[in-house]
Amino acid sequence: MEREAPRGPEKEAGPETLTEYELPWLARYEFLKERGYLLRPRYRPGWVASWKTNPSLRPIFCEDWTTIDHIGILDAQRISDGMVVVLKEIDAKSSEGPITSFLSSESIKGNPRNHAVPVLDILVDNLDDQKLLLVLPLLREINSPDFDSIPEVLDLVQQTLEGLAFLHENEVAHRDCSFGNILMDARALFPVLWHPQSSIVTPQGRMITKTRSRTEVGGVRYYFIDFGLSTRGENLTTGFAGNERAPELSNTIPYDPYRLDLYILGKVYQEKLLDEFINVEFLQPLIDRMTASNPADRPSAAEAYTIFKDLRANLNLGWFNQRLRKTESGLVRRTLTDSAYWLQLQFARLSAKPVLPPLE
Numbered sequence: 001m002e003r004e005a006p007r008g009p010e011k012e013a014g015p016e017t018l019t020e021y022e023l024p025w026l027a028r029y030e031f032l033k034e035r036g037y038l039l040r041p042r043y044r045p046g047w048v049a050s051w052k053t054n055p056s057l058r059p060i061f062c063e064d065w066t067t068i069d070h071i072g073i074l075d076a077q078r079i080s081d082g083m084v085v086v087l088k089e090i091d092a093k094s095s096e097g098p099i100t101s102f103l104s105s106e107s108i109k110g111n112p113r114n115h116a117v118p119v120l121d122i123l124v125d126n127l128d129d130q131k132l133l134l135v136l137p138l139l140r141e142i143n144s145p146d147f148d149s150i151p152e153v154l155d156l157v158q159q160t161l162e163g164l165a166f167l168h169e170n171e172v173a174h175r176d177c178s179f180g181n182i183l184m185d186a187r188a189l190f191p192v193l194w195h196p197q198s199s200i201v202t203p204q205g206r207m208i209t210k211t212r213s214r215t216e217v218g219g220v221r222y223y224f225i226d227f228g229l230s231t232r233g234e235n236l237t238t239g240f241a242g243n244e245r246a247p248e249l250s251n252t253i254p255y256d257p258y259r260l261d262l263y264i265l266g267k268v269y270q271e272k273l274l275d276e277f278i279n280v281e282f283l284q285p286l287i288d289r290m291t292a293s294n295p296a297d298r299p300s301a302a303e304a305y306t307i308f309k310d311l312r313a314n315l316n317l318g319w320f321n322q323r324l325r326k327t328e329s330g331l332v333r334r335t336l337t338d339s340a341y342w343l344q345l346q347f348a349r350l351s352a353k354p355v356l357p358p359l360e
Helices: 023-027 029-034 096-103 150-169 257-274 281-290 301-313 317-321 331-350
Strands: 073-078 084-091 121-124 131-137 182-185 221-224 237-239 250-255
Touching (some): 084 096, 096 131, 150 257, 150 281, 150 301, 250 257, 257 301, 281 301
Antiparallel strands (some): 073 084, 084 131, 121 131, 182 221, 237 250
């Protein structure tokens, strides 16, 4: 789980002055530039707030008004090709470095079942040689924009179960595969990318007014991120850390980290799909198995994937043309909305573009 930057008194320095959490990035500017990564103007030596040099500008609409959301994480531009990347500071002694490096190794990084976030580069921090800077692709929350249709939900479940089974086959237990640690490659959904520190504005600071649907672009790819609590090759572990309060968590009694992953991912499906939409109830048997209170009653990731494939195979073809429905009033309104969606879906399928190549 990432540490969010304070939003109270500790940040009173304000956006026209770097906070104590931003100053380390200024000190890394030249080091990162030499290694091929360029920080935004705010973190460059001699920066002066743009609205100070041009009083006609409103600060909130200036790109350099945006500060950081998470301590130890900042975006940059890869100089060689202009790709927007994310720099993440980690402890060099933690398991995150070795595990993410393994999952991005040449032997398995190209496996289509591998949904671990690719590590593009690893740098030894110039400020502290006991820290590393992971270079990662810019990704986005899975419900921003929200899902439109049943097939889009099915794709999310398929990719995440497939990805979890792959992790477990390689003896990696994520241990925190909660909603915030599943992101998507959303490049195709946005005609102009979003600002790395603010998902509602463009890189230039303008409000985003247009997105595409997942169906329209031929689907997106989902990734597991943040392997800071992960283990490899351990069948039993202890600890309470993580976003989801699973029933077996304990600091003293060892538990199975692989079955823990099933519970956490099942809770994502329950809270972000079943609790929000009224026509994905066919997933309930899968979720019930994954979130069983007794870990021994949960399936393995491979078994859960098989259960899902069977559920999907038994769906009537009509399900695949359905939009997702939240609670709505009135049969007429629902019928009109469904009809409009069906037409939109057919057009989107006809005009769907190829999925973007994997991030690298």
